[in-house]
Amino acid sequence: MTNGPDFTLADCVLAPKVLLHDHLDGGLRPGTVLDLARETGYDKLPADTPDALAEWFATAADSGSLERYLETFAHTVAVMQTSAALSRVARECAEDLATDGVVYAEVRFAPELHTEHGLTLDQVVEAVLAGFAEGEARARELGRPIVVRCLLTAMRHAARSREIAELAVRFGDRGVAGFDIAGAEAGNPPSRHLDAFDYLRGQNSHFTIHAGEAFGLPSIHEAVSFCGTDRLGHGVRMIDDITLPPGAGPADHSYPGAQLGAIANYVRDKRIPLELCPSSNVQTGAVASIAEHPFNVLAQLRFRVTVNTDNRLMSNTTMSREFLLLHEAFGYGWADFQRFTVNAMKSAFLHFDQRLEMIDEVIKPGYAVLMG
Numbered sequence: 452m453t454n455g456p457d458f459t460l461a462d463c464v465l466a467p468k469v470l471l472h473d474h475l476d477g478g479l480r481p482g483t484v485l486d487l488a489r490e491t492g493y494d495k496l497p498a499d500t501p502d503a504l505a506e507w508f509a510t511a512a513d514s515g516s517l518e519r520y521l522e523t524f525a526h527t528v529a530v531m532q533t534s535a536a537l538s539r540v541a542r543e544c545a546e547d548l549a550t551d552g553v554v555y556a557e558v559r560f561a562p563e564l565h566t567e568h569g570l571t572l573d574q575v576v577e578a579v580l581a582g583f584a585e586g587e588a589r590a591r592e593l594g595r596p597i598v599v600r601c602l603l604t605a606m607r608h609a610a611r612s613r614e615i616a617e618l619a620v621r622f623g624d625r626g627v628a629g630f631d632i633a634g635a636e637a638g639n640p641p642s643r644h645l646d647a648f649d650y651l652r653g654q655n656s657h658f659t660i661h662a663g664e665a666f667g668l669p670s671i672h673e674a675v676s677f678c679g680t681d682r683l684g685h686g687v688r689m690i691d692d693i694t695l696p697p698g699a700g701p702a703d704h705s706y707p708g709a710q711l712g713a714i715a716n717y718v719r720d721k722r723i724p725l726e727l728c729p730s731s732n733v734q735t736g737a738v739a740s741i742a743e744h745p746f747n748v749l750a751q752l753r754f755r756v757t758v759n760t761d762n763r764l765m766s767n768t769t770m771s772r773e774f775l776l777l778h779e780a781f782g783y784g785w786a787d788f789q790r791f792t793v794n795a796m797k798s799a800f801l802h803f804d805q806r807l808e809m810i811d812e813v814i815k816p817g818y819a820v821l822m823g
């Protein structure tokens with residue numbers, strides 16, 4: 452790969468970025484969590500200043516286990532139970548992503564988690580969409596245009612996936628681009644939700660599945676082969692189906708002789724996108740470090756890899772920071788980041804002409820400037 456010049460975070464902010472895997476309830480501003488807790492009378496926050504709260508989330512999420520990582524969401528979900536709170540969080544999300552140089556984002560959340568104070572599922576979705584629209588308008592005014600779509604997530608341990616899938620289809624022409632399942636992966640295989648996936652395929656709708664994060668190949672196999680997923684949320688354990696040549700390291704420039712198993716071949720042949728989230732994977736213990744992340748192996752073997760944040764609050768990260776971390780670990784230059792960004796845009800749940808326009812009008816011109 453191109454060993455580009457040394458990048459700074461500011462350089463990475465300038466690059467147009469596409470984000471496919473970001474959780475709304477994992478990306479709140481710490482100060483907003485505090486404001487909303489005060490407004491709604493939620494008194495269980497573990498800290499009372501923005502800095503201390505940011506620190507608490509990052510440390511608590513650094514647990515080495517997906518289950519413990521997910522416990523931290525109790526606090527963000529607790530303060531996202533009114534239309535006003537949901538709209539504010541969504542507006543700030545769009546603004547923060549635009550400020551970071553993200554030009555297209557699909558942001559996901561689970562409507563079923565936001566009905567504790569009496570909102571209906573429809574009201575939850577409407578509030579979030581209104582917030583995204585406001586955020587997009589503000590970003591445009593600031594000269595940092597962004598397009599934000601949302602994905603509706605169903606929790607994989609629960610039993611509401613069919614209902615949430617129907618909700619996603621119903622809002623399909625109002626800013627909901629697709630569907631997802633998330634939550635604790637072990638013990639909750641994707642095939643539990645076949646009904647929802649069958650329904651979505653029948654509706655010509657798009658979906659992604661969190662698979663191959665905390666659980667390995669069987670989860671990826673089900674998501675791809677039984678459920679027919681369009682993309683893989685994480686999919687990092689794809690590496691378990693790849694045998695590298697002796698002596699190969701995680702930062703090599705090529706992997707001659709690498710052997711792919713049946714699932715890896717299928718995913719690569721079909722160009723099924725991998726929504727890789729480097730920092731999140733380190734926190735949940737899916738990988739030991741960024742330097743050992745299979746991102747580079749998968750990229751060099753030409754899987755359709757994309758770079759994502761997962762949860763900006765829990766990982767104290769941004770898209771630009773994920774780019775920088777990958778640059779530091781693997782020496783990627785702008786040509787590489789353009790490829791990952793085009794991969795992501797090609798994989799977006801937008802119509803073909805819309806994806807093409809973003810690639811031709813926004814992404815390629817943006818990288819052309821950076822590449823001088």
Ligand SMILES: O=c1[nH]cnc2c1ncn2[C@@H]1O[C@H](CO)[C@@H](O)[C@H]1O
Nearest residue numbers: 474521524559560561604633634661
């Ligand atoms: O990396 C992840 N793996 C699995 N589930 C996740 C991850 N990040 C967040 N959530 C779950 O998705 C819900 C809706 O956004 C969150 O509340 C959290 O429980």
Ligand SMILES: [Zn+2]
Nearest residue numbers: 474633684761
């Ligand atoms: Zn996720």
